[in-house]
Amino acid sequence: MNTRLSKSDTSPLARTAIYLTFFICGLVLAAWVSRIPAIKQHLGLSDGELGLVLVSAPVGLVLAIPLTGGLIARWGSRPVLVQAALGNCAALPLLALAPNGWTLAPALFAFGFANAAMDISMNAQAVEAEKRLARPIMSSFHALFSLGGLVGAGLGGTAAAIGMAPLPFFVCTALASGLLLLWAGRHLLEARPVAGGPRFVWPRGIPLGLGLIAFCAGLGEGAVADWSAVFMQQEIGSSEAVAALAFSAFSVAMVVGRLSGDALIHRLGPVALARAGGLLAATGFLTTLLTNRAEIALLGFVLVGLGYCTMFPLVFSAAGRVPGVQPGVGLAAVATPGYLGFLAGPPTIGLIAEAASLRASFAVLAGLAVAITLLAGLLQAEK
Numbered sequence: 001m002n003t004r005l006s007k008s009d010t011s012p013l014a015r016t017a018i019y020l021t022f023f024i025c026g027l028v029l030a031a032w033v034s035r036i037p038a039i040k041q042h043l044g045l046s047d048g049e050l051g052l053v054l055v056s057a058p059v060g061l062v063l064a065i066p067l068t069g070g071l072i073a074r075w076g077s078r079p080v081l082v083q084a085a086l087g088n089c090a091a092l093p094l095l096a097l098a099p100n101g102w103t104l105a106p107a108l109f110a111f112g113f114a115n116a117a118m119d120i121s122m123n124a125q126a127v128e129a130e131k132r133l134a135r136p137i138m139s140s141f142h143a144l145f146s147l148g149g150l151v152g153a154g155l156g157g158t159a160a161a162i163g164m165a166p167l168p169f170f171v172c173t174a175l176a177s178g179l180l181l182l183w184a185g186r187h188l189l190e191a192r193p194v195a196g197g198p199r200f201v202w203p204r205g206i207p208l209g210l211g212l213i214a215f216c217a218g219l220g221e222g223a224v225a226d227w228s229a230v231f232m233q234q235e236i237g238s239s240e241a242v243a244a245l246a247f248s249a250f251s252v253a254m255v256v257g258r259l260s261g262d263a264l265i266h267r268l269g270p271v272a273l274a275r276a277g278g279l280l281a282a283t284g285f286l287t288t289l290l291t292n293r294a295e296i297a298l299l300g301f302v303l304v305g306l307g308y309c310t311m312f313p314l315v316f317s318a319a320g321r322v323p324g325v326q327p328g329v330g331l332a333a334v335a336t337p338g339y340l341g342f343l344a345g346p347p348t349i350g351l352i353a354e355a356a357s358l359r360a361s362f363a364v365l366a367g368l369a370v371a372i373t374l375l376a377g378l379l380q381a382e383k
Contacts, residue, residue: 015137017184018129019144021085021122024177026148027155028088029115031173032095034156035166042166045101056105058343060112065332065339068120072328077124080328082185084117089174089181096167120335124328127320128189138313139261146255206322207333209378210315213274214338216368216375217311220281220304222345223365224250227358228301231288235358238294246301253305261310270314270379278372281307285366289359307369312338318379 040050071080091111098104126141152173159169225247232243264273284303291297315338319330352361 011187013187014189015129017187018122018125018141018189020180020184021081021118021125021188022141022144023148023151024085024181025088025115025118025122026145026150027152028092028148028173028177030149030152031156031170032092032111034153035096035160035169038160038166039095039104043098043100043104049101053101053105053108056108057112057115058339060109060114061116061339061343062336064113064116065120065336068117069329069332071117072121072124072331073326076190077121077128077328078185078188078190081118081121081125081188082181084114084121085181085185086178087114088118089178090114092174093167093170096165096170116339120328120331123316123331123335124320125189127317127331130317131320132189136262136265136317138317139258139265139310142309142313143255143258143261146251146258150251150255206378207319207330209375210318210322210334211337213372213375213378214312214315214334215341216372217308217315218338218341218343219345219348220285220341220365220368221308222342223349223361224301224304226346227349227361231358231362232294232297235289236292236294236297238297242294245298249298250301250305253302254309257306257309258313261313265310265314270318271376273310274314274376274379275373277307277310278369278376279307280304281372282366282369283307285362285369289362289366311372314379 036050036054045053068080068084088111091107091114094107095104095111098107122141126138129141130137155173156169228246228250229240229243232238232246233240236243261273268276281304284300284305284307287300287303288297291300315334316331319334322330349358349361349365352364
């Protein structure tokens with residue numbers, strides 16, 4: 001795949017702009033997630049009603065991914081990213097303006113759609129930057145996404161603590177993020193795809209294998225996000241405060257691991273790092289399910305975070321190098337099963353726990369982490 005390159009391809013300013021988009025994507029998403037309880041209470045939704053409404057966001061996400069890949073193939077990632085990012089910010093206040101669940105659902109659909117479009121297009125920018133620099137850099141971009149998530153959650157928690165309603169919090173977050181994105185949009189990489197090539201590909205061959213790696217990692221991440229605290233309370237007997245530390249430990253490990261991920265990829269190579277990461281994640285899950293001590297279980301979640309931290313960066317980098325497939329299209333092909341895995345993780349764990357036990361569910365996650373090591377050879381960089 002050939003592209004026409006601009007004169008300032010690898011400038012630090014361009015990389016800063018891409019870093020900023022990753023940070024804001026994570027921040028805006030976490031800002032919404034942190035205020036879900038307040039929105040639920042304000043609208044008077046039951047648990048079941050909220051669950052049904054929340055489905056709208058992943059529906060928008062799944063529909064946006066292949067469409068975004070096609071748009072990037074036609075117009076390039078820069079204009080798609082700018083429009084999607086601004087749309088993501090604009091959709092955030094709508095979530096607090098909805099007067100009931102019926103109106104919250106389409107607002108969530110728009111939010112999920114824009115967030116997914118932003119995610120795919122910013123990863124296409126990261127793939128382009130990595131190609132032009134000719135060295136690993138994808139992991140550091142994803143570290144900024146994770147860091148943005150931590151900051152967004154922290155700001156949301158602070159806003160809730162001081163009694164700030166969701167609407168003013170969302171408006172402030174959207175305005176500040178939008179202004180930063182307007183600056184970033186002027187400095188993003190310009191890469192106009194050459195005419196020709198598919199606008200969409202079904203995952204098969206190498207993309208299918210990469211998609212399976214993303215699915216296994218996404219399912220594990222989603223399971224930890226929704227079930228780690230429950231596991232700590234139900235299986236370990238931890239207090240609510242200690243149980244909440246499980247996801248925090250996992251998240252911090254993800255950020256730290258991603259910050260050092262590029263250096264590890266350069267030193268070990270993508271295949272060896274993915275195999276080590278899969279084994280580390282499996283070890284972490286086994287550690288949690290084989291202990292009854294909270295501190296050891298928390299260590300297990302740290303190991304899981306360190307194991308998973310580079311999986312999506314590695315897969316996205318590889319997807320951008322698939323021969324004969326434009327990067328945006330390749331990213332869409334492997335991102336779809338990855339995000340489906342993330343969405344499927346929580347209900348899958350619940351079903352297995354209902355049929356067997358929560359510890360059995362974590363044993364399945366350990367097995368999927370081992371499966372990553374078997375597929376890791378597909379991550380080998382094209383020569």
